[in-house]
Amino acid sequence: xxxxxxxxxxxxxxxxxxxxxxxxxxxxxxxxxxxxxxxxxxxxxxxxxxxxxxxxxxxxxxxxxxxxxxxxxxxxxxxxxxxxxxxxxxxxxxxxxxxxxxxxxxxxxxxxxxxxxxxxxxxxxxxxxxxxxxxxxxxxxxxxxxxxxxxxxxxxxxxxxxxxxxxxxxxxxxxxxxxxxxxxxxxxxxxxxxxxxxxxxxxxxxxxxxxxxxxxxxxxxxxxxxxxxxxxxxxxxxxxxxxxxxxxxxxxxxxxxxxxxxxxxxxxxxxxxxxxxxxxxxxxxxxxxxxxxxxxxxxxxxxxxxxxxxxxxxxxxxxxxxxxxxxxxxxxxxxxxxxxxxxxxxxxxxxxxxxxxxxxxxxxxxxxxxxxxxxxxxxxxxxxxxxxxxxxxxxxxxxxxxxxxxxxxxxxxxxxxxxxxxxxxxxxxxxxxxxxxxxxxxxxxxxxxxxxxxxxxxxxxxxxxxxxxxxxxxxxxxxxxxxxxxxxxxxxxxxxxxxxxxxxxxxxxxxxxxxxxxxxxxxxx
Amino acid sequence: xxxxxxxxxxxxxxxxxxxxxxxxxxxxxxxxxxxxxxxxxxxxxxxxxxxxxxxxxxxxxxxxxxxxxxxxxxxxxxxxxxxxxxxxxxxxxxxxxxxxxxxxxxxxxxxxxxxxxxxxxxxxxxxxxxxxxxxxxxxxxxxxxxxxxxxxxxxxxxxxxxxxxxxxxxxxxxxxxxxxxxxxxxxxxxxxxxxxxxxxxxxxxxxxxxxxxxxxxxxxxxxxxxxxxxxxxxxxxxxxxxxxxxxxxxxxxxxxxxxxxxxxxxxxxxxxxxxxxxxxxxxxxxxxxxxxxxxxxxxxxxxxxxxxxxxxxxxxxxxxxxxxxxxxxxxxxxxxxxxxxxx
Numbered sequence: 001x002x003x004x005x006x007x008x009x010x011x012x013x014x015x016x017x018x019x020x021x022x023x024x025x026x027x028x029x030x031x032x033x034x035x036x037x038x039x040x041x042x043x044x045x046x047x048x049x050x051x052x053x054x055x056x057x058x059x060x061x062x063x064x065x066x067x068x069x070x071x072x073x074x075x076x077x078x079x080x081x082x083x084x085x086x087x088x089x090x091x092x093x094x095x096x097x098x099x100x101x102x103x104x105x106x107x108x109x110x111x112x113x114x115x116x117x118x119x120x121x122x123x124x125x126x127x128x129x130x131x132x133x134x135x136x137x138x139x140x141x142x143x144x145x146x147x148x149x150x151x152x153x154x155x156x157x158x159x160x161x162x163x164x165x166x167x168x169x170x171x172x173x174x175x176x177x178x179x180x181x182x183x184x185x186x187x188x189x190x191x192x193x194x195x196x197x198x199x200x201x202x203x204x205x206x207x208x209x210x211x212x213x214x215x216x217x218x219x220x221x222x223x224x225x226x227x228x229x230x231x232x233x234x235x236x237x238x239x240x241x242x243x244x245x246x247x248x249x250x251x252x253x254x255x256x257x258x259x260x261x262x263x264x265x266x267x268x269x270x271x272x273x274x275x276x277x278x279x280x281x282x283x284x285x286x287x288x289x290x291x292x293x294x295x296x297x298x299x300x301x302x303x304x305x306x307x308x309x310x311x312x313x314x315x316x317x318x319x320x321x322x323x324x325x326x327x328x329x330x331x332x333x334x335x336x337x338x339x340x341x342x343x344x345x346x347x348x349x350x351x352x353x354x355x356x357x358x359x360x361x362x363x364x365x366x367x368x369x370x371x372x373x374x375x376x377x378x379x380x381x382x383x384x385x386x387x388x389x390x391x392x393x394x395x396x397x398x399x400x401x402x403x404x405x406x407x408x409x410x411x412x413x414x415x416x417x418x419x420x421x422x423x424x425x426x427x428x429x430x431x432x433x434x435x436x437x438x439x440x441x442x443x444x445x446x447x448x449x450x451x452x453x454x455x456x457x458x459x460x461x462x463x464x465x466x467x468x469x470x471x472x473x474x475x476x477x478x479x480x481x482x483x484x485x486x487x488x489x490x491x492x493x494x495x496x497x498x499x500x501x502x503x504x505x506x507x508x509x510x511x512x513x514x515x516x517x518x519x520x521x522x523x524x525x
Numbered sequence: 526x527x528x529x530x531x532x533x534x535x536x537x538x539x540x541x542x543x544x545x546x547x548x549x550x551x552x553x554x555x556x557x558x559x560x561x562x563x564x565x566x567x568x569x570x571x572x573x574x575x576x577x578x579x580x581x582x583x584x585x586x587x588x589x590x591x592x593x594x595x596x597x598x599x600x601x602x603x604x605x606x607x608x609x610x611x612x613x614x615x616x617x618x619x620x621x622x623x624x625x626x627x628x629x630x631x632x633x634x635x636x637x638x639x640x641x642x643x644x645x646x647x648x649x650x651x652x653x654x655x656x657x658x659x660x661x662x663x664x665x666x667x668x669x670x671x672x673x674x675x676x677x678x679x680x681x682x683x684x685x686x687x688x689x690x691x692x693x694x695x696x697x698x699x700x701x702x703x704x705x706x707x708x709x710x711x712x713x714x715x716x717x718x719x720x721x722x723x724x725x726x727x728x729x730x731x732x733x734x735x736x737x738x739x740x741x742x743x744x745x746x747x748x749x750x751x752x753x754x755x756x757x758x759x760x761x762x763x764x765x766x767x768x769x770x771x772x773x774x775x776x777x778x779x780x781x782x783x784x785x786x787x788x789x790x791x792x793x794x795x796x797x798x799x800x801x802x803x804x805x806x807x808x809x810x811x812x813x814x815x816x817x818x819x820x821x822x823x824x825x826x827x828x829x830x831x832x833x834x835x836x837x838x839x840x841x842x843x844x845x846x847x848x849x850x851x852x853x854x855x856x857x858x859x860x861x862x863x864x865x866x867x868x
Contacts, residue, residue, distance in 0.1 A: 035703065037702050037703075043617075043826070044617070045572070045616060045617050046617065046618060051618065053572075053573065053576075054572070128585070128588065130568070130569045130572075130573075130585045130586075130588065130589050130615070131569075131572050131573070131616065135577060135581055184618055186618070187617070187618070199706070200706055202627065202705070202818075203617060203619055203624075203627075204628065204818045204822070204823055204826070205698075205699070205705065205818045206702055206705060206706065208706045227702045227703070227706060229698070229702045230818075231697065231816050232812075232813050232816050232822050232825075232826075233813065233814075233816065235683070236686075236696070236697040236814075236815070236816040239686060239690055239696045239697060240696075240697055240698075240816075242690065243690060243693065243695075243696065245695070245697070245698075245701065245702070246702070404829075405566075405571060405574075405829070406564070406565060406566030406570075406571050406829070406831050407565040407566055409566065409570050409571055409574030409575060410565055410566050410567075410570050410574065411565070412574075412575075413574065413575075413579055414579065422575060423575070424575070427576075437576075442578055442580075443578065444575070444576060444577055444578040444579070444581075446578070446579055
């Protein structure tokens with residue numbers, strides 16, 4: 001009897017606690033009104049710039065730190081951020097000098113000096129973190145401070161892309177008296193001079209950033225606090241924005257989710273210019289074809305047969321744009337090499353002629369590899385559509401094969417796959433970042449493509465700061481890229497977010513730089 | 526004084542079980558280690574394979590020590606386990622200990638809540654099904670048991686999410702973003718932390734978030750429990766002592782509750798303990814479905830990134846937990862039932 005009574009009392013206490021709690025649930029939030037909550041399926045790797053080489057980490061590094069140079073919203077050129085000015089000081093474009101703005105301070109109150117800049121770059125190279133971007137600094141011979149306010153980069157080779165490279169989220173400036181010189185700073189102990197300070201970081205759960213009141217640069221934050229809430233699945237993210245648990249859902253909703261959210265009550269779908277691309281890669285050693293001429297004809301015929309518009313409309317519901325060059329639209333010096341050569345619409349008759357001229361027997365057996373989750377759930381539909389298009393032309397007999405990214409990322413670049421799917425987002429928004437990684441002989445693609453004129457042109461565009469010289473070089477690179485077609489561009493993605501009503505400014509941050517500028521976003525109170 | 530043969534038998538049994546448990550853990554650790562090395566891919570290629578040339582990737586792998594002889598790596602791994610230093614994850618530099626503390630408690634909170642629901646649903650329904658054999662309770666209970674067990678946990682989860690979303694009930698995460706930020710995480714058990722903080726609004730928010738995943742996971746497992754209790758109750762109801770109780774004029778209710786049910790629960794305790802392992806496994810899918818930041822969803826993430834260190838650390842603790850629970854059940858059984866230790 002005593003036991004029963006005890007249980008009843010315990011039950012009553014629990015019920016009372018729940019009732020009391022429930023009654024007060026309307027005021028459960030301590031939101032001051034200035035908090036922006038963004039949901040995402042992207043998880044950061046490190047908030048130390050030396051360990052960051054991925055978009056979700058950049059979300060933090062661009063917010064916590066200042067770079068010497070940055071990209072203005074909507075722009076595609078490097079402009080000063082922590083620097084007052086930066087420029088090459090020699091005619092060879094090998095010495096790059098930056099003068100710092102006066103009065104820069106870190107969030108711990110210490111001064112930001114040229115020594116901190118030198119320290120930041122030197123430790124990035126020294127740490128060479130496996131997940132970091134130290135390899136981007138391979139052309140840096142040395143860096144030195146001239147007094148408190150000037151920094152000089154000495155480069156090994158002329159490099160006109162250097163200013164844009166300095167805008168990457170891997171090159172934020174860290175305090176030399178706080179960050180270790182030989183290892184990464186823990187991600188929950190951030191000290192920077194950017195628009196936000198880190199209030200809390202729970203890996204896999206949330207990052208909380210608060211406005212840095214000591215920041216006195218351009219565009220101070222329009223909100224008091226930002227919470228980045230992490231989701232494992234796009235479906236959970238979609239529900240969260242629908243239910244109002246998050247203000248913004250960005251990266252990565254599926255095309256179907258975006259379609260169903262478009263027009264839903266209380267939110268709108270916002271899209272803007274994006275420079276993430278998808279393309280098809282040919283390993284010129286493994287691909288079908290008895291000789292180089294036949295191999296070239298097969299690549300060209302594929303380029304002539306693929307209907308990019310159909311993929312954009314039917315697979316991605318218009319959330320991507322057909323891509324006719326490896327350099328996407330929105331990036332300076334973009335071109336339309338493939339449509340100039342082959343036209344925008346598929347031309348099966350021309351493809352047939354191309355194959356016939358090279359003496360290729362049809363249908364050409366084509367083994368195409370793709371990976372199911374790394375590039376989004378729609379990859380399966382995309383490659384089913386590509387197979388349908390190529391098979392229906394009667395010129396190809398496509399066999400689709402897929403494997404998960406871990407195996408894929410090893411096999412694709414070690415001469416295992418003759419033709420395969422790949423994607424790219426920029427390290428820095430320069431056309432060079434869309435050409436030299438793919439077309440040079442030492443490309444990570446390892447596809448055995450080597451064109452002497454292409455190599456020379458890439459050298460030219462990289463070393464010249466003259467826009468005219470670079471324009472001419474990239475135009476010709478576009479022509480050769482379409483002619484040789486070792487890679488075939490398929491589409492470029494718009495940046496798409498589902499945004500709750502009353503949240504403003506998301507559209508302003510969508511530009512080729514891929515910088516998600518939380519500071520531009522505000523919410524109606 | 527000479528030991529009784531009973532205590533000597535028990536000691537031998539305990540020592541044998543302990544030795545077997547250690548061997549089981551060692552085998553598990555070895556299998557995990559080998560599988561992670563045999564499976565294609567590595568953390569660096571998974572992260573940067575589509576950005577850096579093969580030469581640069583090899584350089585980074587060498588710097589990270591992935592080219593060390595496999596025996597050396599195995600020795601270092603076992604050394605880490607023995608010294609309880611499980612290292613730092615390769616992909617995001619988190620100490621495995623903190624992963625276990627932060628995400629492990631999330632899983633434990635979910636598992637305990639789910640287990641409570643399993644017991645609350647499974648015991649009464651199993652009891653009613655066994656007591657009223659072939660009646661509506663029995664047929665309904667058996668049908669429920671089969672149907673609920675047949676539902677994949679993620680399917681049930683999505684179904685409940687859609688329903689909950691219609692009424693504005695939280696469908697993902699451990700708490701609302703702002704509650705989560707404001708919470709002082711002392712124990713990392715949010716129910717306890719909100720109470721320590723004295724914030725009943727936050728407590729209610731956490732209860733709301735916990736309810737749906739715990740319900741889905743708990744219901745899935747409850748089907749097994751119902752059928753188990755039913756069968757055991759039917760067997761014990763046929764026992765001589767039950768007949769004797771009835772003959773003594775004890776009421777049917779007391780016969781069932783005080784005599785048959787208690788005895789029927791003995792094997793259930795054993796199986797319920799083993800359900801712990803199933804719950805941990807089920808928690809992985811539940812966590813994925815409900816965006817629950819538990820150890821299961823972290824394990825999946827690290828597996829996808831081929832993070833050797835994190836996966837090994839998490840699986841090691843999983844393995845030790847399951848082996849420890851099994852060992853505990855064996856020992857409890859040996860204490861309760863002397864026949865066990867003499868087999």
